[in-house]
Amino acid sequence: MQKWLSIVGIGEDGLEGVSPVGRVLLAQATAIAGGERHLALLPSGDRREKLLWTSPIADSVQQIVERRGQGVCVLASGDPMCYGIGVTLLRQIPLAEMTIVPAPSAFSLACARLGWSLTDVETLSLCGRDPALLNAVLYPGAKILILSADKTTPGIVAQRLTQQGYGDSQIAVLERMGGTQERITTGTASTWTSPDLADLNTIALTLYATAAPPHSPRAPGLPDTAYHHDGQLTKREVRAMTLSALAPLPGQLLWDVGAGCGAIAIEWMRCDRRCGAIAIEQHPSRLQYIANNAQALGVPHLKIVPGAAPHTLKDLPAPDAIFIGGGLTTPDLLETCWRSLRSGGHLVANAVTVESEQMLFHWQGKLGGNLTRIAIQRAEPIGKFLGWKAMAPVTQWVVVKG
The missing domain is CATH 3.30.950.10 (Tetrapyrrole methylase, C-terminal domain)
Structure with missing residues (x-):
């Protein structure tokens, strides 16, 4: 199909500042879409069809899609591809069918x-x-x-x-x-x-900090105090190793199965703003912890799915990585996760019980991957002195789907 849709950026100087190409595209259009401010810039005698943005914006996008093949011009503020309507329209309409003429972005x-x-x-x-x-x-x-x-x-x-x-x-x-x-x-x-x-x-x-700012590092392994939790928290050192094993890349999706307070999913998303994550958790109080922690740490768009795995996993989009922090002995959990994982994706599972370790040994024998024993000790006061207090050791299985 020939190009039928144009998206023309407009600055504060109005139509006078539009490039010659943008003016031609606007003049040739039979329908014009935009906000009230944009449409008000058109001459009062302009009788062409006007499409005013509505809420939700998806309704307006559908109106434009329904006019495929007609000459439609969308007026946008500044650069339509900088958090703009151009990005939204490209999710529905191929680039080959449109012309984008940006103005300088804000x-x-x-x-x-x-x-x-x-x-x-x-x-x-x-x-x-x-x-x-x-x-x-x-x-x-x-x-x-x-x-x-x-x-x-x-x-x-x-x-x-x-x-x-x-x-x-x-x-x-x-x-x-x-x-x-x-x-x-x-x-x-x-x-x-x-x-x-x-x-x-x-x-x-x-930005200038008035005191030591809380929880600003981008690297995995935020302090445990960054999270509200009821004890179901992957501790800082193990969390850093787990995120390293999951190997996040921009734009990838993580399933955090048995998310607890959501720490793994949250730090996955903090690695890059394009990373997405789904936290699956069945305990109501922990669901609230996840929501609160996601807000506080800047990832409010973390998707939270209430319910127990594996039956809650069946309708979710396929992940690029999966972390299982608990429930390894649940029937069909590992099988479902492995089937759902995209080719080339990482699956990381942490176990702290003997029964969960047995599951990891069994699956490592079937699928390969690496088993690592993580033992952490922290120095804590013993009277006037310091002594080493051991955390519960963690067995970690990391496998990449071929």
Whole structure:
């Protein structure tokens, strides 16, 4: 099919700033889609069909798909491929059927105003997304650019920074960049009072910690104190070794079977923002621990599936890696996990009981892989002195599906 859909980026300078190619595509369209602000830029006498974005956005996307073969032009803010509508439409429509004409993104414009290198900046969108995502990119010295949902977002961000120990951080809110009403408002997180801001704004943060910030390392093995739990927690040292064995890559999906407080799934997702995970857990109180920990550690989009494996696994998307932290003696659990695992995927299982170890020895004999005995001792006070206190040893089985 020939190209029938165009996505044209528009800056604060409106249609005058659209490139010549974008203007031609807009002029040839028989239907135009966009937000109220975008459609209001068209001449009052324009009689072509207008498609206004609705909520949920999936309804509007379906309206565009139904017009396949017609000339449809989508007007978008800035770069449609930077947390924009272009990414959404490409999930439904092949690139071969569309033309994308970007304008400068808000991130590019903000870096130009602030003198920042975009390659050294953390970027985030809070448009229709949970503000807890911010928690995953907090570390001293970080420079962060955020697309705001509306004028209230800077205040929400300032409050979260203060709560997380970054109250001294500098905030700059950039409004209407590229237009005649462009403005930059600056302040400090702990004393931020939201002025009358435009809904269309971008937040720039320079992080300074008021004290030792909690739980900011990206490497696996966060302190055990980072998690709320009832004792069902893969301890820090074993957790670091387990994540190393799981070998996460960007975009991969993990099943955390018998997730406990969700530590393995959470740290898998913290390895890269494109990593996804599903935490499967049957205990109600632990489900709440998982949700709370995911929020606190910046991965609120962790998918939580209540119920006992293996029957809860049958309708889940195929994983690239599986971790089994408990329940190894449950009938058909290992069989189901192995069948579900994608080719080339890693399966890691940890055992602390003799019965669970026997299962690992049996399966290692059938499928191969490596068995490792992990014994950790921590120094703890004994009266006036220190002595070694042993943690329960863990037998770990790691196997890659051929």
